[in-house]
Amino acid sequence: MQRGKGMKFVGDSRVKANGRMVNQPKDYSEYPGKTEAFWPDFLLKEWMVGAVFLIGYLLLTVAHPSPLEGPADPTNASYIPLPDWYFLFLYQLLKYTYASGPYNIIGAIIIPGLAIGALILMPFLDKGPERRPSKRPIPTALMVLAVAAMFYLTWESVVNHDWEAAKAQGAITDKHLGLLPDVEIDETAPGYEIYQAQASCVGCHGGDLAGAGGPMLLGNELTAEEVAEVIVNGRGGMPAGAFQGTDEELQQLAEFIASLKEAE
Amino acid sequence: MLNKIYDWVDERLDITPIWRDIADHEVPEHVNPAHHFSAFVYCFGGLTFFVTVIQILSGMFLTMYYVPDVENAWKSVYYLQNEVAFGEIVRGMHHWGASLVIVMMFLHTLRVFFTGSYKKPRELNWIVGVLIFCVMLGLGFTGYLLPWDMKALFATKVGLEIAGSVPFLGDLIKILLAGDAEIIGAQTLTRFFAIHVFFLPAALFALLAAHFIMIRRQGISGPL
Numbered sequence: 001m002q003r004g005k006g007m008k009f010v011g012d013s014r015v016k017a018n019g020r021m022v023n024q025p026k027d028y029s030e031y032p033g034k035t036e037a038f039w040p041d042f043l044l045k046e047w048m049v050g051a052v053f054l055i056g057y058l059l060l061t062v063a064h065p066s067p068l069e070g071p072a073d074p075t076n077a078s079y080i081p082l083p084d085w086y087f088l089f090l091y092q093l094l095k096y097t098y099a100s101g102p103y104n105i106i107g108a109i110i111i112p113g114l115a116i117g118a119l120i121l122m123p124f125l126d127k128g129p130e131r132r133p134s135k136r137p138i139p140t141a142l143m144v145l146a147v148a149a150m151f152y153l154t155w156e157s158v159v160n161h162d163w164e165a166a167k168a169q170g171a172i173t174d175k176h177l178g179l180l181p182d183v184e185i186d187e188t189a190p191g192y193e194i195y196q197a198q199a200s201c202v203g204c205h206g207g208d209l210a211g212a213g214g215p216m217l218l219g220n221e222l223t224a225e226e227v228a229e230v231i232v233n234g235r236g237g238m239p240a241g242a243f244q245g246t247d248e249e250l251q252q253l254a255e256f257i258a259s260l261k262e263a264e
Numbered sequence: 265m266l267n268k269i270y271d272w273v274d275e276r277l278d279i280t281p282i283w284r285d286i287a288d289h290e291v292p293e294h295v296n297p298a299h300h301f302s303a304f305v306y307c308f309g310g311l312t313f314f315v316t317v318i319q320i321l322s323g324m325f326l327t328m329y330y331v332p333d334v335e336n337a338w339k340s341v342y343y344l345q346n347e348v349a350f351g352e353i354v355r356g357m358h359h360w361g362a363s364l365v366i367v368m369m370f371l372h373t374l375r376v377f378f379t380g381s382y383k384k385p386r387e388l389n390w391i392v393g394v395l396i397f398c399v400m401l402g403l404g405f406t407g408y409l410l411p412w413d414m415k416a417l418f419a420t421k422v423g424l425e426i427a428g429s430v431p432f433l434g435d436l437i438k439i440l441l442a443g444d445a446e447i448i449g450a451q452t453l454t455r456f457f458a459i460h461v462f463f464l465p466a467a468l469f470a471l472l473a474a475h476f477i478m479i480r481r482q483g484i485s486g487p488l
Contacts, residue, residue: 066358071338094426
C-alpha cells in the first residue's frame with residue numbers, strides 16, 4: 001500500500017483508505033455553491049465565533065459570581081429544595097396531582113423515560129426520507145410540543161418559587177464562617193432585657209452579644225457567680241461598677257450571661 | 265526546522281493521513297455563516313465542544329483546591345471563591361459553563377432534529393449524541409452536590425428520591441449513587457465526586473470520540 005510519504009508498513013493491519021469513499025455521501029462540490037477549505041479558512045471563522053462567544057461567557061462570569069449558600073445542614077427540616085434550573089421542569093412535573101404521590105411513578109419514571117426513549121429511537125421512529133420539518137408533521141409537532149411543555153413547566157416552577165425565602169434560608173452567616181459559637185439566646189429571659197437596657201454592656205459586647213470592641217459573650221465558660229463578680233469588679237479592660245441596677249437584676253443578668261454556653 | 269521535525273516523525277509514523285482525516289476537508293456552503301447568516305445554527309455543536317473544553321480545564325484547576333469531604337468541602341469552595349487569586353473566575357466559568365453546555369447542547373439537538381440530520385446513514389451518531397446529552401445531565405446533577413451547601417444537599421436529596429422510585433432497581437441505584445439507602449453524607453459526597461470527575465468524563469470522552477469520528481466519516485448532512 002502507498003500512503004503518506006510513500007513508506008510501507010510491515011504487516012500493515014490498518015483499514016485501507018481505498019474504496020472508503022463508497023460509503024460516503026456525495027462530495028460537497030457536487031452541491032451548487034461555494035465550499036471552503038476547513039483548514040485554515042473555515043477554522044478561522046469558527047475561531048472568531050468562539051471568541052465572541054467567550055467574551056459573552058466571561059462577562060457573565062464577571063457580572064454574576066457563582067452562588068454559594070451556607071454549608072449543608074441535614075438537620076434543617078424547613079429548607080425548600082430547588083434543583084439547578086435545567087432540572088426545574090422535571091421538578092415542577094412532580095408537583096401535579098397525577099404525577100406525584102401515588103402517581104409518582106408516572107411523573108418520575110414513565111414520562112421522562114418515554115421522552116428519552118423516543119428521543120434515542122428517533123431515527124427508527126421517523127424512517128421516511130423527508131428531512132424538511134414541514135414534510136414530517138408528526139415528529140415536528142411532537143418535538144414542538146415537548147419543547148413548549150419544558151418551557152412552560154420551567155416558567156411555572158420559577159414563578160411559584162419563593163426566591164426571597166430561598167435567599168434567606170441559604171444565606172452564609174458568621175456562624176458558618178466559624179466566627180460565632182453555636183449558642184441559643186433565650187430572648188425571653190429577664191436577664192436579656194436587662195442586658196439590652198444597659199448601654200455600657202451593649203456598647204462593648206454588642207446588641208447581638210457577639211462582641212463590639214469588647215469580647216464576645218456567646219460561648220463563655222463562666223458560672224453565674226463568676227459573671228456577677230466580673231460585672232461588679234471589672235476584669236482586664238472592663239471597668240468596675242459600670243452596671244446600673246438592683247442586686248436582683250444583677251443576679252438575673254449574670255444568670256443570663258452564664259446561660260450563653262455553646263451547644264454540645 | 266519544524267518541517268524537518270515533522271518529516272522525521274512522518275517518516276516513522278506516517279502521520280500525514282491522520283492530519284488529513286482531521287483537518288483536510290471542504291466545508292459546504294450551507295453550513296457556512298459567512299455565506300448564509302442563518303447557518304449560525306450549525307455553530308451550536310462546535311460551541312458545545314468549546315464549552316466542554318473549558319469545563320474540563322476549569323474543572324482540573326478546581327480540583328487543585330477542592331476537598332471531597334463533608335468537613336472541608338464547603339470550606340474549600342468558600343476559600344477558593346474568596347481567597348484564591350482568580351478562584352472566583354475559575355469557579356464562575358465552571359458554574360456558568362455547566363449551564364451554557366446544556367443550553368448549547370439543547371440548541372444543537374434541536375438543529376439536528378429540525379434539519380432531519382439524524383436520518384440514514386446518521387442513526388448511530390444521533391444515538392451517541394443522545395447518550396452524550398444524558399452524560400452531560402449526569403455531570404450537572406453530580407457536580408451540583410460538590411460545593412456541599414444547602415441547595416446542593418437538598419436538591420440531591422430530591423434527585424436521589426426520584427432515582428429511588430425506579431421500579432425494582434430503585435434502592436440499588438440509590439445505594440450505588442449515595443453509598444447508603446437513607447443517609448446523604450460523607451459516602452455520597454465522595455461517590456458523587458468520583459462519578460463527576462472520573463466515571464462520567466471517561467464516558468464522555470469515549471462518546472465524544474465516537475461522535476467526532478462518525479461526523480468525519482459521514483460528513484455533515486447536506487442542505488435541506
